[in-house]
Amino acid sequence: MSTLLDVDDLRVTFPTRTGLIEAVRGVSFTLGRERLGIVGESGSGKSQTGRAIMGLTPPQARISANKLAFDGIDLLAASPRERRKLRGKRIAMILQDPKYSLDPVMSIGRQIVETLRTHEKVGKAEARDRAMAMLEAVQIRDPARVFDLHPHEVSGGMGQRAMIAMMLIAGPEMMIADEPTSALDVTVQLDVLGILDRLVSERGMGLIFISHDLRLVSSFCDRVIVMYAGKVVEQLKASELGRAQHPYTRGLLNCMPKIGADRHPLPVLDRKPEWAA
């Protein structure tokens, strides 16, 4: 399997009034054309890992790594211009809430066309046709109508599909999805995941799926990385989640209420300081 992304000892540090905060502390992994899940609770550094790869870390933060390479391109040495060319074209990112991450004053169709025409030389009519086709590919039933709607006129599930369409239109090789379904209803969640799954496997993309929901990730991804306090505590195959070794992973799996399991009180996570060491 060819390696798409190679991350070795990635660190993201934020300067604050009380000193330096290390949000990501030495994360290493590789990604091929597969679905990789990154799971952790708030503050575990999972989103900052995704953002560092995408190049969306705030300017005051410092990033260091032994290696951060996408398809042989050293991302840390790349100029802003080169990174801009990668972003959207070869690496795409889906964000959590379509309500906040779509442009509210631009119609959905225009936003998709904008992405396409930024990265490829295509005429207006062709761009429109391709945007329509993409909207159809994410199972929007009436693409011609949705094309002219603004983000506030569509539901959350529809908005998230539009965002997926926008991200896929330039044909990226790698996609980072940061909690793509957390803002959606459970039933809509599965539709969106189904679309994402189909498109990723059809196009042979690499996918990084960032989420706090261990069970959802394990049912969707091939491999799972569990993060705690900025570090990777465990890496395992999704199918072998039941055999997780680290007490944090086991505790996280255990503390969720399950239908049919009569456990009162629920087991709680007993955090050990050595996990963060």
Place this chain on the structure above:
Amino acid sequence: MTAAIAVDRLEVIFDRFRALKGVSLDVQPGESFGLVGESGSGKSTLLRAIAGLAPVASGSIAVNGKTLGARRDKAFYREVQMVFQDPYGSLHPRQTVDRLLQEPLAIHGFADGEKRIQRALDEVGLGNGFRFRYSHQLSGGQRQRVAIARALILEPSILLLDEPTSALDASVQAEVLNLLEEVRKRRKLTFLMVSHDLAIITHMCERLMVMQSGEAVENLAAADLVERRVTKDYTRNLLLASDGFVRTA
């Protein structure tokens, strides 16, 4: 036995939008009752209508046998308290925990505020060290504990819970759910709890109602749900969805 909460053919209309279309509900004293549904199904509106926070167009709500009018009196709020979804939005940002907890006591004219605040904080597992902190100095789970303390401080008999853990991490969620169960047992409270998560509702509640677009779809016992004895397709879909993603090859 009179029901703790009896809702009869309740209609809530916002401008021209019918958010609730004739929903009826009975919750017995000491019972824990769950409302499940997707966003827009009206489950939160039902809760807010009981608390007096939504425009009721017709139908009636009775609490402990007393039918409620358009305006709630003080006695009502001593019986019924609410915990909201977002612990970041439901605490005053410029008041300390102490000040937050004093507010309901002052409104209802309690004299032994000092003792009650200490007891309420102990009860939710926060202790006195948190008393003079501001909400921005607390984590999400701690804030939700403060919100629960504020609801409990008047010693109500009914607690309305609107997605009390959906903004929290899984491990913190377990702690807050355990706390809620514990206070319910100790004080023999009646819970009416809203959640979109079937697993949480079956864990916390004995009976539940499934809602969809402002109507009640199905009334179930939690045990029926566990055995998957459901009659409506909508409920079955919700159950399937809560199992996680299944790849269709």
